[in-house]
Structures are given as C-alpha cells and as structure tokens.
Amino acid sequence: MPKKLIKRFMPDPQRIKDNKNLKIFGKLLHNPHLWHMNRHSVAKAFAVGLFFAFIPVPFQMILAAGTAILVHSNLPLSVALVWLTNPLTMPAIFYACYVVGAWLLHTPHKEFLFEASWQWIVDSLSTIGPAFFLGCGVLAVLFSILGYCGIQLLWRYNAIKAWQKRNGK
Template identity: 30%
Template structure:
C-alpha cells in the first residue's frame, strides 16, 4: 500500500532531470537508486529532506541533492520534504528552536525587547555597510536549537515512516491471507 502510494504520485526521473537545478549533477540523478521506492530509500529521503528542510539556509535544495547522492535515498521525496519550512511554519519552527536553544544554554527564554534589540543591531550594521557590533549570542542559541530541532524531527519522521510502512505491509499481508 505504501509503495503504491509513493509510486503513484512521484514524478518520473526524466521530468526531474529536466529541471534546471539538476543539470549541475548530470546523468547521476537518473541512477535507479535515487528513484527506487522501498522502505529504506523513502525513510532515508524523509530524514534527509526533513533535516535540511527545517534549517533556514539558502540553497538547501542543493544540500538535499548532495546528501541524497551520497546516501542513495529517494530524490523526489527528499526534495518535497524541503517544503516543511514555508511561510506558515517558519514562526513555530524558529520559536521552538529558540526554546530548545535556551534550554541547551540554560538561559531565560528570549523576550520581545531582546529580539528587537538584535534586529536594531542588524539594521544598523547593514545601514553602515558592515560597521558596528552584532550580538551573536542569540544566533548561537538559534543555530543550536535549529540543529537539535532538525535532528529531532528528522528522526521522528524517519521512525514514523518506518512504522507506517510496516503497518501497511502487515495490513496488506493480512488482507491477502484472509481471502
């Protein structure tokens, strides 16, 4: 059931290979390992896509593609998981990352005045072409929280996909043997 679900909605290798970003990687993206639908490749793809998708970094799709090429996971599923970070989820993701980072570094939760102060420092730094001071303590807290959050949700979705696949296989097996 899970395998048929993924095979039904995944695009063809040729369609993805025709994307401009894929031209960088050449024929390597047509490898059958990157398109194979099984429990391991889909689970790895969900882990990779979730991890890089939660981190708000530029060009995370390239990092997803490079990681998929190294670990031979399902390419389209990993790229689709990059859409975890979107305008609707960015605020809860960043808030949860600040919360995790504040717990790791044993500091009080960041308040509005502190965030506005950092925003003012960044604006001042940009207006003065790099002259000035930026307090990177909040950046350290946020970065630590984001990495912890990305690992947590990547493992959670990885385990969830493995359990769903197993449940789906058992259900299909029982249905086949009950006939």
C-alpha cells in the first residue's frame, strides 16, 4: 500500500536526473540504489526530505540530494519532500518554527510584519532570528524522526496485513 501510494506522487527519475541544479552530482545520480523503493530507503528519504524542508536555506533540493546520496535513501522522494515548504506553505511553517523557538527560549512573541526585502531580513535576524532558527532546527529534527518512524511503522503494518490476507487470516 504505501509503496503504490508513494510511487503515484513521486517525480519521474529522468526529471530529477535532468534537473540543472542537481547536475553537480554527475554520475552519482545513476546509482540504481538511489531509485529503489523499500522500507528503509523510503523511511530515510522521509527523514532527509522533512529535515531539509524545515531548514531555511536556499538550495534545499541540492542539500537533500547530497544527503540522500550519502545515506543511500530514495533520491526522488528526498528531493520531492523538500517541496513541502513552498511559497504557499512557507509562511505558516516558518511562523510555527518561530513560535516553537520563542517558547523554548521563554521569550515573548514579538509582533512583526513581513516585508520581502534584505533590510527587513537583516533587521529581523537580531530580533526574531534566534527563536526562528532554534524552532527551525527543533522542528526539522522532530519531523525527520517522526517521518522516519512513521514510514517504518506504516510499511511494517501494511506488510503484516498483506501477509495475513495472503494466509487467509
């Protein structure tokens, strides 16, 4: 079940290989183990993809792809999960990161209005930056662990159910 569901939403391997940003990995992208789907490679892909989805840096896809190559996770899934933070979801996710960071630092929430300018970013680093970056790190690790464990459990549950169905139980 999870394998079929994941395959339905996974990007085409050739599309990933042809991505201009990922060309820096060269022949490493042609390793067949990076494209294989099993419980372990998919669980590691969820961990990698969800981790980098919460890290507010440019080139998240490249970082996720490099890490996927290092840990032998499913590459397309690792890269696709980074897209969880997109222009529509980013404000809510990063606001949640700020709230978590402020809660952990025991600092009051500061009112701020977002502006798409370098000056606003530079000014905000000293005011909301510490809470924001702490929250990003904590949620990145938390969701990475939850994604890994969740896929392991879901995959195992479905394998047991399929086995029981096959044996007529």
